[in-house]
Amino acid sequence: MPKGSNQKLKLYRLAQIMLENTDDDHYITMPEIMSALEAYEVTADRRTIYADLKDLEALGIEVEGEPVGGGYRYHVVERPFELPELKLLVDAIQSSKFITERKTNALIRKLEKLVSKYEAMKLQRQVYVSGRIKTMNESIYYTVDTIHNAISENRKIRFQYFQWNVKKEMELRHDGAYYHISPWGLSWDAENYYLIGYDSEAGKIKHYRVDKMLRLQMSDEKREGKEHFKKLDMADYAKKSFGMFGGREEKVKLLVENTLAGVIIDRFGKDIMLIPSDEEHFTVNVDVHVSTQFFGWIISLGERVKILGPEEVVAQMKEEIQRLARQYS
Incomplete structure (x- = not known):
């Protein structure tokens, strides 16, 4: 029998046919395989296709055949992802x-x-189930890649940072001046990606929304702030920052209704100690970055949570409540 045409592509096309047309619930017969190959202008006889189906295992594609009627039907039995x-x-x-x-x-x-x-x-x-708000910064993938490369090469990055104005226009912060930051990690919090890095000029750790960075470049300067990040637990940092808004770190004592035990554990983890206060409440000491977002979180939980200390944080909470009362009076 003359050798079929397009033989060099036969195994590739066979793999494509099996992967596209079969799964645990869908099978393909030998005549259907031959017809599909012909559609790609690949001709072959049954005997060589049987051998090729076995050869697919070398490519990591396991094909299983089972009898049906007077012949067999075939399907791919395992894939890298379920x-x-x-x-x-x-x-x-x-x-x-x-x-x-x-x-x-x-x-x-x-x-x-x-x-x-x-x-x-x-x-x-x-x-089609998602009508969620998405970023409009298409360059974010290259930004993330550059940040990872800078971290691996121990180099600083420089970028411009923007915010949206009321006209829905990008407005550069700091009058368009470039930020020079030592990148140390990336964090995903509240559905946003953040760079966590060291600002040498300010002498402290800061974070930035990755989708709001523009014209990011890797610098020739070596990173700084290593001693700060030796002490930093990246996951713990994100946990303490509500909505990734910065603020002074404080150990805050809360009085919490028992029904909110799950909320507290989800936010701060299982390692925290819940100390019974009475039959309906417990107290807990948590490390947080004190900010208006933290106070907003407390307010959202209503009368079931109360800040007990320190006194300075309690006073700030009262000021925030009074500010809101004035705003809505």
């Missing part, structure tokens, strides 16, 4: 404010290629 795992990744991408709408759709289309066309439809349906 459908529930990909759904989880799709949800994470959609809920991430720092990923633009265009990039969200592009990433999901790439994830769809990891499953059959039938399972891909289940991922596509999820694209």
Whole structure:
């Protein structure tokens, strides 16, 4: 029998056909495989295709055949990702404010290629459930990559930083002056990506929204602030900062209703000590960055949480309440 045409592409096309058209619930027969290969202008006989299906295992694609009627049907039995795992990744991408709408759709289309066309439809349906606000800064992916490279090469970065004005226009902060920061890590908090770095001029650790950085470049200068970051637990830093707003770090004592035990544990972790106060309340000491966002969090929990100390923080809480009362009087 004459050798089929486009033989160099046969194994690649066979892998493509099996991955796109089969899964645990969808199978393909040998005549269907041959027909699909012909659509790609690849011709082959059954005998060589049987051998090729076995060869796919060398590419990490395991194909299983099972008898049906007078022949066999085939499907891919294992993939790098299961459908529930990909759904989880799709949800994470959609809920991430720092990923633009265009990039969200592009990433999901790439994830769809990891499953059959039938399972891909289940991922596509999820694209439309999200009406969440997304960043408009398309360069964020290159920004993140540059930050990681700067960290690995122990170098500073420089960038401009912007905010939105009432005209919905980008407005450069510090009159467009460049920020010179030593990057030490990235944190994902409240659906946003933050750079955590050392500001040598201010002599302290600061954080910046990555999607609000512009014209970021790697500097030739070596990073500074290593001694500060030796003492810093990145996860702990994010936990103490409400909405990643800075503030003076304080150990604050709270009186909390028992029903909010889960809320406190979710926020501060299981390592904190909940000390019974009475039958309905407990006290807890937590490290926080005292800010208006922290006070807002306390207010949102209503009468079920009260700040007991230190006195300075209690006084600040009272001032914030009075300010709100004046604002709405």
